[in-house]
Each structure stands twice: as C-alpha cells, then as structure tokens.
Amino acid sequence: MTLEIKTATLDSVRNTFAHIERRFGDKPATRYQEATYDVQSENYFHYRPLWQPEKELNDPSRTAIKMEDWYAFRDPRQMYYGTYVQQRAKMQEVAENNYSFFEKRSLINHLSDEVKAKLIRYLVPLRHMEQAANLNNMYASSYGYGTAITQACLFNGMDRLGVAQYLSRIGLILDGNSGDALTEAKLFWMKDELWQGLRACAEEMTVTEDWFEVLIAQDVVADSLIYDLYYHQFDAWLQDNQAQDVGMLTEFMQVWSKESNRWVDAVLKTAAAESDENKALLEQWIMKWKTKLMQSLEAISAEMLGGDALRAAEAVLNKRLAKAGLFK
C-alpha cells in the first residue's frame, strides 16, 4: 500500500476586523491596532450623562484641542493591555530584585545621616506628587477622547501609583519599617514652606477642567522638570556623595521616564502638528504651567542641588519642546 501525503493550505477568510481594514487596508493587523483603533463608542448613546447633560458620554469637546482624527495619537511604544502588563511585570521583577538586594545586604548602613535626612526631606515627599500625577492621568483617561490616547493615560496613571509605592518603600527602608519617615515626609509636604508651591500646583492641576491641559501640565511640564531634577541631577549628587546605592531604588523611575517620555513627546508632536490653533493653545498652556512650576521648584532645587539645577532642567524641557515643533 502506498501512502500519499498531501498538504493543504488554508487561507484565513479575512485578515482583520472591517474597521481596522478601513484604516490600514486588507492585510494582517497588529494586536496594537486591533486593541486600539476605533474601540471607543462614538455614537448611538442611549442617554446623556446626568452630570453634564450638554455633552455626550464620550465627547471630543471636553478639551479645547481639536483633532480631525483622535486616533492620530499613536503610541510609539504600541502598548495595549497585554504588552503593557508584560512590560511592567518585567520591570517590576528587576525592581523587586534590587529592593531585596538592598535590604538583604543592609546597604542602608552605608548612607550617612546627611544623605538619609536629605532623602526624607526631598525625595520621599515626592510620593504625594506622584499621587497627584496618578489622579491627573486618570482624569485624562476618563474624560479624554479616543482609545489611542486614553489607554496610554490609564497606563501612565497606574505607573505613577507604582512609582509612589516605590518612593514609600524607600521611606520605609530609611526608617526601618516604622513609618516615621513617611509621617515626617508628609509633614514636609503639608506644612513646610519649601513644598507649598509644588503642593499648590498639584492641587490646581487636579481642579483644572480641560483634560488635555492637565495632561500637558503634568506629563510634559511637571514631569520633565521634576524627573530631570531628581533622577538625573539628584542621582548624580548621590553618586558624588557615596550614596550611589540609592540608585538601585530609583532605577525603576529612571527607566520608566525614559520610556514614557517617548509617548509624551509623540502626543505633543501630533497635537502641535495638527493645526496652528492647537499649537498656539499648547504653547499658552506650557508657558502658564512652566512659570508656575518653575517658581514652585525654585527653592526645592536650590536647596537640594544648588542654584543652576533648575536652569539645567529647564534646558532639558525646552529641548523636548523644540523637538516637538513648539516655540519656533
């Protein structure tokens, strides 16, 4: 008996969903495209929201920014739920290893009292700022328009909770899990004159209505200045003062901000390139928040790092803005 083996090729009936096909053509689509584009409902809502009856549930007019297509905000990292979770799980594993190594080897004993006091006064209170950043990004996520940008805001919001938790853990390492450092840092945040400017900014952001303005204030202006001050300049200061081990604890923030900035830069660039009106609006918001945040960070940065630190951070911000095509 002879056996004849044949192979049959089965072609899939269609490559992707019809709405993805309309955007990208009839070819296999990426998971990011399928999980992102045109996912949010745009019409056929049953009711208008009781809390804002003049608008639809998802309404592009909740910001003054106007976009022909809200899905132009493509995330260069192409993160959808699956890739986001995988990516962060990886980062968290590394961070957890760093923290447990730091604790196991009691690296805290190498830090001088001066460094410890500095960390409690300047770094640990920042967890309250991260909490505000969480609220701000969540706000943009819930009132924003188009899954492309709202999902990325949600991811950013969750990341900020993670950062806040890591900052809290730094506090707990410093005080031997008693919580004293966290109480002390909160007192700085609530009462110390040094922090009141930044606290006022954080509070003002959380009551700003235009979600895109909140996004610009928080993710572009505040983060650019704060992350450069803390995770580059303060990081360098720690290295110069025999406290480079702290870098193990802030590595997550450094890596995360580098990654997240790619998305923020893309958002800025896309919104600015859309129209001159958008560009003017973005520039106006950036000027407003830059002035406020520079003022509020002036004293903190001068005390923490010295006179020129804030100028250096501003230069980094200006470079990013120029790259996005703003203020030209």
Added chain:
Amino acid sequence: MSKVYIALQDNDESRYIVAAIEDDNPDATVIYMPAMIRIENEGSLTIKRESVEEQMGRDWDVQELHINLITLGGNVDEDDDALSLHWNE
C-alpha cells in the same frame, strides 16, 4: 546570481521585523506560507536594528531575531546594528 533568503515564524513579533525588512529592501519578495514568512532577494538582504526598533516601538537586540528564525540562506554578516545576508562569490 542566486537568491538569499530568510524565513521567520508568522507571529506578532515577526510582523514588525518583516515590515522593517520590506522598508529597507524594497526589491525583496515576501512570501506568506502557512505559519511561516519567507523573504527572498536577489544579491543581498539586510535587517537593521534601527528600523525594527522603530516598527516595534522598543529596544531590540539583533540576536532576538533567532527567537523567530526558521532558516536562512546566504553568508551572514552580523554586528550590533544589523544582520545582512549575501553570497560570497
């Protein structure tokens, strides 16, 4: 001259690599086979790290290519920035 070729598993990751190869090698032929994508070109074929990173939106090591690689034909020239195939005459 004979063709150089590379075959990758047809999955979500390879799609970005294929897109990058198509951009960098406009003359290459892409053949979709069951569970496999075969790319052929007359002369040479180059996979650049930079282009793949742009498509994927993350850092990519050229060595990661091997995760999805089924086979290739040609003399390999590989460094940190690119992997290229050609036939030594």
